[in-house]
Amino acid sequence: MSVENPKNGYDGYNAIETDKGVLLFSRTKGGSRLFHDCMALFMDNLYNPLCNNTYFNIHYIESDNPSLREKCDIPLKFPDKHLPLQFPLKDECFTDTGVLQDSIGIKINGWEPNPEQIQRITNHVDGVHIPVRGDTFHISTLQEIVDGISYNRVLLNGAMPDFKYEKEFLELVKKMEGCSGATANKLMQDIKELASGILKRDYPDIRKEAAIPLKERRYGEYDHLRKDGPGCYNAIETDNGVLLFSRTAEGKELFQKNLETYLDNFYNPVCDHTIFNLHYLECDSGVLRGMSDLAIRFPMVQQAGFPPDRSFFLDKSVLQYSLQEAKFSWNAEPYAADGLINNIWDGKHLPVKLDGDTCNISVLKEIASMEFYYFTSLSGLAGHGILGIDQMPGFRYKDDFRELAGKALDFSGHIHEYKVLGAMRDKANEILKRDYPDIRKSNMPSVENKKPVVHKPPQNKKGRGL
DSSP states (O other), rough: OOOOSSEEEEEEEEEETTTTTTEEEESHHHHHHHHHHHHHHHHHHHOTTTOSSSSSSEEEOOOOHHHHHHHHOHHSSHHHOOOOOOOOOOGGGOOOOOGGGGGEEEEEEEEOHHHHHHHHHHTTOOOOOOOOHHHHHHHHHHHHHHHOOOOOHHHHHHHOOOOOTHHHHHHHHHHHHTOOOOHHHHHHHHHHHHHHHHHHOTTTTTTOOOOOOOOOOOOOOGGOOOOOEEEEEEEEEETOOOOEEEESSHHHHHHHHHHHHHHTTTOOOTTOOOOEEEEEEEEESSTGGGSSSSHOOOOOOSSSSSSSSSGOOOOOGGGGGGGEEEEEOOOSSHHHHHHHHTTTTTTTEOOOOOHHEEEEEEEHHHHHHHHSSSHHHHHHHHOOOTBBBBBBTTTTTHHHHHHHHHHHHTTTTHHHHHHHHHHHHHHHHHHHHOTTTTTOOOOOOOOOOOOOOOOOOOOSSBBHHH
């Protein structure tokens, strides 16, 4: 079975992973209902200071291991102790993270007390309607109004009867009807101030987003300033998001493997990114702890070798903790590949295989376009070397070009030289078409446009569901 076609009963499980441990639920009728109720309980307490998680990950697990049946649905097994559900849940409801080894579906979430986090969680729990209600609904709506999200039309249409402060806002909203210019701006500011005032008056002790001091960004070559251990991370940023790796021995090994895989697939059409950047991050608060080394922690999720599973990518907001960044072109051209081959991270060259497809295709494309360092490249192809050093140790097509390269050197400055170079170009194009017919084509460099300023519509807080 799969995430798209999950198993029910005691062969499939849902799980909630937090800093405190894992809540495990069978996919029986009772277990599924308990999962729903626990999700709702956490959502009801998003702003509760006692609910101070740093992450809130959702898993789907498939396993016939009998130990999981013993560890799941604890409140149902001991109803006198745990039902009805109350927050905070007791420690015995949680189990160890070892049960997540068989996770085949994962959604990584933070636990920031803001409307954006509500949306991220409720949008990614398939088949489960997570209610956003009570104080969580009122507080998040007020926060959105303070941030400039307009609920005017919704309020005028009478579509927010559950909003406790509907009448307080309705008077100002009605005044805005038909207004424009300075008058409308003044009323909009009054609405924001009203929302801010209610938050201070009625919810003075809600959980706030952690004020984590961001460290000063470092520019240039500072490999020697990078630290290892807890709170320090490497990251790969692509168009899909961010892959995060701890700077532990295991995490650094996983980072190198991922780098090598990406660089081996530089010309792979599947890898049609426009962005490929490396980062060094530091975060002492533990916010990133549950988001790193996911391929090690959840080996069953990654069924194919490449590309990495989408669920392993994090939102780019984690890059606020980046202290160093190395930007690379990902255009499918030899100059971009050379930039990767010749760059260094942590004192080592990036792991590009000299005998791999990336290097071979790059050399063929250089020959086909005649964009190579003339004497050095021809000498390498001819097998002469320079100072006894083979300039192309991994190029697998040297035998195809050896004779032609030797002739080009012999005919240097002669009219026949151009005929030989033309023959080399034709040979390179022939090999590219024969051995690499489906390589990624050159793409335009990415342009990160600023988003236009627009009135943001209110978000739908009713999650429809992993």
